[in-house]
Amino acid sequence: MPANKKYLTKSPWQRLIKISAGFVGGYILTEAFHMALLQWWNTPDALITLRFFGFILWATLMIFAFMAKNGIKIWGVYLLATAVLALLIYLT
Amino acid sequence: MANRVYNILFHTHTISGIIISAALYVIFFTGSITFLRDEINAWERNEPIREHYFKAINFDKALEVLAKDRRLYGRDLSFSHRYFEKRVGVSMTRSKDTTIQEPSGRGRRGNFFYMNMDTFEKKDYGSNYSLGEFFYRLHFFAQLNLFGRSGYFLAGLVAFFFLFAVLTGVIVHWKKIISSFYVFRPKAKWKTIWTDAHVALGMIGLPYQFMFAVTGAYLIIGYTVMLPPVQSLMFDDNPKKLQEAAQYEAPDDYPFKGENLEKEVSINQFMHQTTEKWPELQQHQLQIFNYGDKNMHIKVSGSPSFDDKLLGTGYLVFRAKDGTIIREKDPYSRTSYAEGATDLLKRLHFGDFGGYGMKLIYFALGLITCFVILSGVLIWLVARDRKNLPEHKRNFNTWLVRIYMAICLSLYPITAIIFVVVKLFADNYGDGRRDFIYNVFFWGWLLLSALFILKRNNHFTNKFSLLLGAILGIFVPISNGIVTGNWPWVAWQKGYSQIFVVDIFWLLLSTIALLVFFKLRKPKESSRAKKSSKAKLEISTN
Numbered sequence: 300m301p302a303n304k305k306y307l308t309k310s311p312w313q314r315l316i317k318i319s320a321g322f323v324g325g326y327i328l329t330e331a332f333h334m335a336l337l338q339w340w341n342t343p344d345a346l347i348t349l350r351f352f353g354f355i356l357w358a359t360l361m362i363f364a365f366m367a368k369n370g371i372k373i374w375g376v377y378l379l380a381t382a383v384l385a386l387l388i389y390l391t
Numbered sequence: 392m393a394n395r396v397y398n399i400l401f402h403t404h405t406i407s408g409i410i411i412s413a414a415l416y417v418i419f420f421t422g423s424i425t426f427l428r429d430e431i432n433a434w435e436r437n438e439p440i441r442e443h444y445f446k447a448i449n450f451d452k453a454l455e456v457l458a459k460d461r462r463l464y465g466r467d468l469s470f471s472h473r474y475f476e477k478r479v480g481v482s483m484t485r486s487k488d489t490t491i492q493e494p495s496g497r498g499r500r501g502n503f504f505y506m507n508m509d510t511f512e513k514k515d516y517g518s519n520y521s522l523g524e525f526f527y528r529l530h531f532f533a534q535l536n537l538f539g540r541s542g543y544f545l546a547g548l549v550a551f552f553f554l555f556a557v558l559t560g561v562i563v564h565w566k567k568i569i570s571s572f573y574v575f576r577p578k579a580k581w582k583t584i585w586t587d588a589h590v591a592l593g594m595i596g597l598p599y600q601f602m603f604a605v606t607g608a609y610l611i612i613g614y615t616v617m618l619p620p621v622q623s624l625m626f627d628d629n630p631k632k633l634q635e636a637a638q639y640e641a642p643d644d645y646p647f648k649g650e651n652l653e654k655e656v657s658i659n660q661f662m663h664q665t666t667e668k669w670p671e672l673q674q675h676q677l678q679i680f681n682y683g684d685k686n687m688h689i690k691v692s693g694s695p696s697f698d699d700k701l702l703g704t705g706y707l708v709f710r711a712k713d714g715t716i717i718r719e720k721d722p723y724s725r726t727s728y729a730e731g732a733t734d735l736l737k738r739l740h741f742g743d744f745g746g747y748g749m750k751l752i753y754f755a756l757g758l759i760t761c762f763v764i765l766s767g768v769l770i771w772l773v774a775r776d777r778k779n780l781p782e783h784k785r786n787f788n789t790w791l792v793r794i795y796m797a798i799c800l801s802l803y804p805i806t807a808i809i810f811v812v813v814k815l816f817a818d819n820y821g822d823g824r825r826d827f828i829y830n831v832f833f834w835g836w837l838l839l840s841a842l843f844i845l846k847r848n849n850h851f852t853n854k855f856s857l858l859l860g861a862i863l864g865i866f867v868p869i870s871n872g873i874v875t876g877n878w879p880w881v882a883w884q885k886g887y888s889q890i891f892v893v894d895i896f897w898l899l900l901s902t903i904a905l906l907v908f909f910k911l912r913k914p915k916e917s918s919r920a921k922k923s924s925k926a927k928l929e930i931s932t933n
Binding site for chain 2 (some may be wrong): 300303304305306307308330333334337339342343344346347348349350351354355357358359361362365366381
């Protein structure tokens with residue numbers, strides 16, 4: 300019954316990249332998203348949202364990272380999204 | 392769902408689950424006990440509390456007692472009723488009158504203590520330590536704060552990965568979510584039984600488990616993990632600025648005048664006035680600013696009872712010199728999102744929204760979650776008990792599960808033991824209550840776990856810890872009856888509901904445990920390891 304190995308990522312390098320994309324990249328994107336929220340919304344509301352919803356978003360981003368075919372790509376997507384949010388924060 | 396996605400998520404569910412399982416079990420078990428935190432403390436100290444305790448306190452008398460050993464002039468004082476106990480948390484600042492010299496060495500700790508508001512007896516944190524506090528703190532691993540806040544951090548990470556495991560579990564299970572719910576094959580082989588139980592009970596507990604994963608992570612690491620980047624990037628790395636920005640209420644700021652208030656003020660009068668304004672409000676805090684100063688202020692806060700209004704708090708601030716209300720927040724008016732979210736996360740986590748019936752449901756769901764965790768661990772074992780797996784891997788799995796089972800299942804008997812032992816002996820230890828509880832609980836837990844591990848039989852571990860827990864659990868009300876005379880029927884007659892609830896809780900638990908004990912059947916598929924150990928035994932006897 301354990302998961303069929305055929306479908307799992309074999310290369311340890313790819314595994315490391317995917318895990319780090321989910322755990323680290325997901326965290327960075329979660330923070331960036333809420334910081335953008337902080338700019339548009341009122342501060343206490345955005346801060347409390349980050350403190351509980353942040354975990355849900357972060358866990359979801361971890362799941363997407365594991366589902367990705369290529370770890371580098373998902374890192375790229377997360378960093379790009381973070382960059383876009385950073386730009387928005389900078390502009391407002 | 393594509394096979395690829397299914398298998399990947401299934402694997403992440405398995406790995407995250409097996410890594411956190413034992414820690415999560417401890418969190419859920421001790422956390423479930425903690426639903427009765429206040430009741431346990433009332434039971435332990437034999438101090439049952441009356442309803443509406445806080446609003447009936449004679450604060451004038453309390454201040455008189457406090458003024459005996461230190462001058463109160465110019466201090467800010469607060470009385471907080473965070474837990475429903477007779478002992479109320481009291482804290483005071485140093486006097487703002489700089490001409491008053493205080494003996495040095497009175498740090499923050501010296502200015503925080505508990506006061507029994509019936510007898511006005513003071514206790515510091517050590518001598519106030521209790522079983523309720525112990526289980527409460529164990530459920531977020533406060534005892535593992537060996538390096539900074541390492542224990543809190545560990546508990547938080549476990550909660551976060553629990554959230555991950557809940558989400559992946561739901562996705563993996565999505566296609567068969569309805570059909571599998573109705574499947575239970577108790578006569579089948581162990582792998583099937585564990586899987587069916589894991590799936591069905593996981594489904595029943597899903598909203599509860601998801602809620603606890605989120606609220607748990609929020610409460611223990613929501614601030615320390617989520618806010619530092621925000622603080623450093625958006626608040627100039629200034630914690631004060633962040634704290635101020637996060638507040639949804641204007642802070643209390645009443646400057647110190649430095650002149651005596653030439654008037655006697657009765658604090659009780661302000662409490663009374665608040666009660667008259669909002670009779671149903673559950674008052675839980677009294678703050679006094681600039682005691683005895685011309686600019687002395689009194690703030691009385693409270694929150695509505697959960698059946699009146701679920702969220703929000705309110706307060707009145709009085710100016711002492713003329714008794715007028717200078718600030719007011721109506722607890723029954725509209726609650727803001729930030730305040731509502733904060734209150735809701737707490738209410739949900741503490742099960743504080745429906746009385747004892749709700750707490751009972753919460754407790755049952757907590758134990759169900761413990762079962763889901765352990766059945767997951769057992770699936771891990773039986774699903775990997777195959778001939779094509781190398782011997783060392785199978786050995787590793789057997790030992791891992793054996794150790795997990797020993798640690799987790801021995802929690803029940805050791806909890807019963809600590810209740811009995813504390814009731815019988817802890818009062819002899821005064822300030823050393825905490826060390827006493829630590830020594831008995833942690834050494835006892837280690838000893839029991841070690842015995843079970845050495846016995847190398849999961850069936851025995853299960854059976855024996857149930858029996859031991861059930862028998863010792865019956866001694867909980869007995870020890871209480873002998874020491875205090877408050878047998879369950881006496882407590883019931885006198886209306887000591889908190890004490891009664893704890894005794895009945897243990898009797899109920901023992902009854903259920905005994906029923907399960909006598910229903911347990913011997914495993915047909917005895918575990919592989921047992922076979923091999925028997926084989927070894929035969930060889931050695933030959």
